[in-house]
Amino acid sequence: xxxxxxxxxxxxxxxxxxxxxxxxxxxxxxxxxxxxxxxxxxxxxxxxxxxxxxxxxxxxxxxxxxxxxxxxxxxxxxxxxxxxxxxxxxxxxxxxxxxxxxxxxxxxxxxxxxxxxxxxxxxxxxxxxxxxxxxxxxxxxxxxxxxxxxxxxxxxxxxxxxxxxxxxxxxxxxxxxxxxxxxx
Amino acid sequence: xxxxxxxxxxxxxxxxxxxxxxxxxxxxxxxxxxxxxxxxxxxxxxxxxxxxxxxxxxxxxxxxxxxxxxxxxxxxxxxxxxxxxxxxxxxxxxxxxxxxxxxxxxxxxxxxxxxxxxxxxxxxxxxxxxxxxxxxxxxxxxxxxxxxxxxxxxxxxxxxxxxxxxxxxxxxxxxxxxxxxxxxxxxxxxxxxxxxxxxxxxxxxxxxxxxxxxxxxxxxxxxxxxxxxxxxxxxxxxxxxxxxxxxxxxxxxxxxxxxxxxxxxxxxxxxxxxxxxxxxxxxxxxxxxxxxxxxxxxxxxxxxxxxxxxxxxxxxxxxxxxxxxxxxxxxxxxxxxxxxxxxxxxxxxxxxxxxxxxxxxxxxxxxxxxxxxxxxxxxxxxxxxxxxxxxxxxxxxxxxxxxxxxxxxxxxxxxxxxxxxxxxxxxxxxxxxxxxxxxxxxxxxxxxxxxxxxxxxxxxxxxxxxxxxxxxxxxxxxxxxxxxxxxxxxxxxxxxxxxxxxxxxxxxxxxxxxxxxxxxxxxxxxxxxxxxxxxxxxxxxxxxxxxxxxxxxxxxxxxxxxxxxxxxxxxxxxxxxxxxxxxxxxxxxx
Ligand code: SF4
Ligand code: SF4
Ligand code: SF4
Ligand code: FES
Numbered sequence: 001x002x003x004x005x006x007x008x009x010x011x012x013x014x015x016x017x018x019x020x021x022x023x024x025x026x027x028x029x030x031x032x033x034x035x036x037x038x039x040x041x042x043x044x045x046x047x048x049x050x051x052x053x054x055x056x057x058x059x060x061x062x063x064x065x066x067x068x069x070x071x072x073x074x075x076x077x078x079x080x081x082x083x084x085x086x087x088x089x090x091x092x093x094x095x096x097x098x099x100x101x102x103x104x105x106x107x108x109x110x111x112x113x114x115x116x117x118x119x120x121x122x123x124x125x126x127x128x129x130x131x132x133x134x135x136x137x138x139x140x141x142x143x144x145x146x147x148x149x150x151x152x153x154x155x156x157x158x159x160x161x162x163x164x165x166x167x168x169x170x171x172x173x174x175x176x177x178x179x180x181x182x183x184x
Numbered sequence: 185x186x187x188x189x190x191x192x193x194x195x196x197x198x199x200x201x202x203x204x205x206x207x208x209x210x211x212x213x214x215x216x217x218x219x220x221x222x223x224x225x226x227x228x229x230x231x232x233x234x235x236x237x238x239x240x241x242x243x244x245x246x247x248x249x250x251x252x253x254x255x256x257x258x259x260x261x262x263x264x265x266x267x268x269x270x271x272x273x274x275x276x277x278x279x280x281x282x283x284x285x286x287x288x289x290x291x292x293x294x295x296x297x298x299x300x301x302x303x304x305x306x307x308x309x310x311x312x313x314x315x316x317x318x319x320x321x322x323x324x325x326x327x328x329x330x331x332x333x334x335x336x337x338x339x340x341x342x343x344x345x346x347x348x349x350x351x352x353x354x355x356x357x358x359x360x361x362x363x364x365x366x367x368x369x370x371x372x373x374x375x376x377x378x379x380x381x382x383x384x385x386x387x388x389x390x391x392x393x394x395x396x397x398x399x400x401x402x403x404x405x406x407x408x409x410x411x412x413x414x415x416x417x418x419x420x421x422x423x424x425x426x427x428x429x430x431x432x433x434x435x436x437x438x439x440x441x442x443x444x445x446x447x448x449x450x451x452x453x454x455x456x457x458x459x460x461x462x463x464x465x466x467x468x469x470x471x472x473x474x475x476x477x478x479x480x481x482x483x484x485x486x487x488x489x490x491x492x493x494x495x496x497x498x499x500x501x502x503x504x505x506x507x508x509x510x511x512x513x514x515x516x517x518x519x520x521x522x523x524x525x526x527x528x529x530x531x532x533x534x535x536x537x538x539x540x541x542x543x544x545x546x547x548x549x550x551x552x553x554x555x556x557x558x559x560x561x562x563x564x565x566x567x568x569x570x571x572x573x574x575x576x577x578x579x580x581x582x583x584x585x586x587x588x589x590x591x592x593x594x595x596x597x598x599x600x601x602x603x604x605x606x607x608x609x610x611x612x613x614x615x616x617x618x619x620x621x622x623x624x625x626x627x628x629x630x631x632x633x634x635x636x637x638x639x640x641x642x643x644x645x646x647x648x649x650x651x652x653x654x655x656x657x658x659x660x661x662x663x664x665x666x667x668x669x670x671x672x673x674x675x676x677x678x679x680x681x682x683x684x685x686x687x688x689x690x691x692x693x694x695x696x697x698x699x700x701x702x703x704x705x706x707x708x709x710x711x712x713x714x715x716x717x718x719x720x721x722x723x724x725x726x727x728x729x730x731x732x733x734x735x736x737x738x739x740x741x742x743x744x745x746x747x748x749x750x751x752x753x754x755x756x757x758x759x760x761x762x763x764x765x766x767x768x769x770x771x772x773x774x
Contacts, residue, residue, distance in 0.1 A: 057774040060774045061774055066371070067362075067773075068350040069347050071364045074353070075352050075354070082364070
């Protein structure tokens, strides 16, 4: 699941209070719906960009599920995360093709460049690092995805240049156009 | 009926029977591990596999219903090897220490390994990561020993409607525990210990107070008294190989004297006192609404069971005013031992050490509640479970079974049969009715052998009603009133009952709730393993103890009369209020 957490240009920064109000609305709607837990967690993750403890507690109370059950469900599905996501999500493909053609080295380079482990977010909240299994671009391995953009045949030496483009606020559209052209 | 063969022997069983049960009915043993009757049949461990003709894979018999013409084999080489493989894998991950483990005597994993004849482990797997959780007063959890059978998850969620334990994470990293594998104290847990009661291994057990008690016994400056809950006498024998339902009151008393306690008393005494206080409280609430036309917190709920108190504090704060303000018998006893009894001996409260023997892990929680300091410090200093007392007796080299019988000491050792039945579901209600009815009408409860049959037995929620007639003049406002009562045991049943009351579907005056299935006789601190057969045997023993007494009603207990005459004054009086009653407070469940 892709999560859009960054406010788009022109939108005001959403406050936490607003996010919780939104969550309460959702919970109101799902209060008596059987099997509501997973959909509610997905919506909550979309609202917050991740699943903060306080939101999970609110969900647990509203749906009458114990906190341990809610936590168990969150931990079972890999698409849920309880750590805040950075503005950009980097996913390194570790499918077989990418792995043997340098994906492993790309990942190592990213870990040391960003000083984060897989699943973590940089201190400045710009990047989160994650891994994936096959983005369907094996012929162009190794592949990384940053948000919705696919970067192909990536070599460790190029990484700084790629990341730099995402650091500039608002620069994302430009990157996206560029990435698309690369693919063409 | 369905016909099948098990190891070539024809068997006929009812439709819907599982292969496991069909085998049991045919006298064929199939080992099990995750399966627990009436709790879960999730097919998780695959210890119970059998071969079914025409099926490619072995099948978990605990969760497979029989089919007409099925041919089952329970003892082929393939079956035996598969079972051993499963258990060897469990053992290879298990971070155990059998020689010093709390469960070394009744570990189901060890027994299974013996049954399957495992002598070596072929696999060298990664061990489950060891993490010891000491965060709650009642329980210890040792993750390294958890075999992920999920029995605790089922009992906590389904029997107790709490859900403190759940599978966290996925794959090999799955761990059974509280949210995000944090400590148990970070989630709502009522400390009932039912998880510890069903765990097949040493992964959950009670926080031991054995050393505290030995230290007190050895301290020459302490006068150490012990109280035993009514449920102990019907279960302690099991620690020494007696069949469930063996009454060992006299031997237990002798053993406690031999352990070195200065006085051996009975929680039963405080149970009789509870009836006086709680009965008066109920009658006062009835008077308030029926005579004064004032709103009163009815129905009134019993408050003897500390797990139920925590459950209400966490999940139903709106009913807290409906709980009786009476402390539990354990805590009433502690408060009196350190005041009334201490005064008699000319001792200060801090010179007395009160140890309890309880069927319960939640009592360990209860004794450290800040409200339970009526004597100036903790009124109860240590709580031993039935299992722990068994261990102490053993460690002291006492040959329990050959002990002579003896009597409890006066004055806090005297009690009525009404107190004995506090140990079983329905017992507090019956004891209360024996007294309340007689107080109001001057006549004994007009029921066979003083038993309130509709509230006896293992049905989850039970009801009874009683029309009060020919009252004494003081109680004429109750003339013709139909007193409606209900009883629930196991918190999921309590939840159902509370829901029905809150929704206005059911009206009662008085409700008994016990946290554990069967009541205290099925408590989280009782000898393992407790199933319904064991529960019924213990309950039968408890009624036998009650019926064998000349005193059957709490208000007939002369030691209680003396307590009121010389110390307390009257039920609900000033001193009672201070020593015997308490307050509750809402807690956040998340
Ligand atoms: S749980 Fe059983 S197998 Fe494990 S260490 Fe304890 S006694 Fe041994
Ligand atoms: S003590 Fe009771 S409430 Fe707590 S985890 Fe165990 S079963 Fe659940
Ligand atoms: S703690 Fe005990 S009951 Fe719970 S899953 Fe582990 S082994 Fe089973
Ligand atoms: S006992 Fe049948 S699968 Fe565990």
